[in-house]
Amino acid sequence: MSILLSNISKNFGTFAALDHINLEIPEGELVALLGPSGCGKTTLLRIIAGLESADQGRVLISGQDRTDHDVSQRGIGFVFQHYALFRHMTVFENVAFGLRVKPRRDRPSNDVITKKVHALLELVQLDWLHDRYPDQLSGGQRQRIALARALAVEPAVLLLDEPFGALDASVRKDLRQWLRNLHHDLNVTSIFVTHDQEEAMEVASQVVVLNHGRIEQQGSPSDIYDHPANAFVSRFIGQTNIFDMEDQDTDWLQTAGLSTAHQKGKIVHVRPHDIVIEKSSANSDAFVTLKDWQHLGALIRIELVKTGANGPAASVYAEMPNDQFKRLHLNKGDKVDLRIRHAHWFH
Numbered sequence: 001m002s003i004l005l006s007n008i009s010k011n012f013g014t015f016a017a018l019d020h021i022n023l024e025i026p027e028g029e030l031v032a033l034l035g036p037s038g039c040g041k042t043t044l045l046r047i048i049a050g051l052e053s054a055d056q057g058r059v060l061i062s063g064q065d066r067t068d069h070d071v072s073q074r075g076i077g078f079v080f081q082h083y084a085l086f087r088h089m090t091v092f093e094n095v096a097f098g099l100r101v102k103p104r105r106d107r108p109s110n111d112v113i114t115k116k117v118h119a120l121l122e123l124v125q126l127d128w129l130h131d132r133y134p135d136q137l138s139g140g141q142r143q144r145i146a147l148a149r150a151l152a153v154e155p156a157v158l159l160l161d162e163p164f165g166a167l168d169a170s171v172r173k174d175l176r177q178w179l180r181n182l183h184h185d186l187n188v189t190s191i192f193v194t195h196d197q198e199e200a201m202e203v204a205s206q207v208v209v210l211n212h213g214r215i216e217q218q219g220s221p222s223d224i225y226d227h228p229a230n231a232f233v234s235r236f237i238g239q240t241n242i243f244d245m246e247d248q249d250t251d252w253l254q255t256a257g258l259s260t261a262h263q264k265g266k267i268v269h270v271r272p273h274d275i276v277i278e279k280s281s282a283n284s285d286a287f288v289t290l291k292d293w294q295h296l297g298a299l300i301r302i303e304l305v306k307t308g309a310n311g312p313a314a315s316v317y318a319e320m321p322n323d324q325f326k327r328l329h330l331n332k333g334d335k336v337d338l339r340i341r342h343a344h345w346f347h
């Protein structure tokens, strides 16, 4: 089902947690609400769920105004990081719970419940754990069971608040892929909150970037990465080199190929992968040296130092595939030439 948020505002005392939020989420999308701590992500999710009421604005689900409906009438399933499983119930009973507490006229028979719970446990690939208790599961397994429990009542919308927040990096990575696949199979409109830009970019079909209770940008991960609407989004999504064209000696940027023809402001952001480096010839008067590098899996992150004619030395970061870097045969302290392939200008 689609979700439409119209002019949502929420204050806590005098603090504006959400400030005139307008957001349309088409049916079947997997949307990430992304932003720094305190920007209002959870508050927005709670307002969609009906766990919190907005001071102003409407929440429409499938075109129907649900603003005044309470949580049980919204057809929404949610998984919160600290919304623990029932410890005294087996995995099977945890997943069955939402079906068993339905009003008698809507409640499926025991046989139907049994079949459905096993099917859901198979979906999250944990049916073999059906008679265990939550304390006997790993963190990642618990999260998957929590998802199966949320899905049991066939929600029209699934909300996930930092679903993998408490897990270690490798489990998180597996679960991200798994959530994508699950969403692909079920196609339930889903919204998850994260402050991890990598997680948002990897999992979501649409990313909504929030800051100080406002939407800075909404778009596909590639839209947001390739066409950031403003300097905040550009900085928040991935690494970027930032140059202020007003207070530095900037000739070297132009020598490196930065075009000022389409200059829209005074701040330039250049992604590390948009900086190409080459070893300078021995008698070159290049003023950029290679300081250090780090392995980021398949990529190498290279720290360069621009020795200023007037000002202090500034660090510049470049990134390139491992094998390409090896072919350059560079050592620490080598002089390098830079080429800037692409830049974003901001005010």
Ligand SMILES: Nc1ncnc2c1ncn2[C@@H]1O[C@H](COP(=O)(O)OP(=O)(O)OP(=O)(O)O)[C@@H](O)[C@H]1O
Binding pocket: 012, 017, 035, 036, 037, 038, 039, 040, 041, 042, 043, 044, 195
């Ligand atoms: N019940 C409340 N009373 C007062 N202030 C609140 C309340 N709930 C949230 N806030 C404030 O509203 C702002 C938004 O909170 P929210 O939990 O939505 O942020 P968030 O983006 O989810 O942050 P995080 O990533 O840290 O969880 C924060 O500054 C928070 O302190």
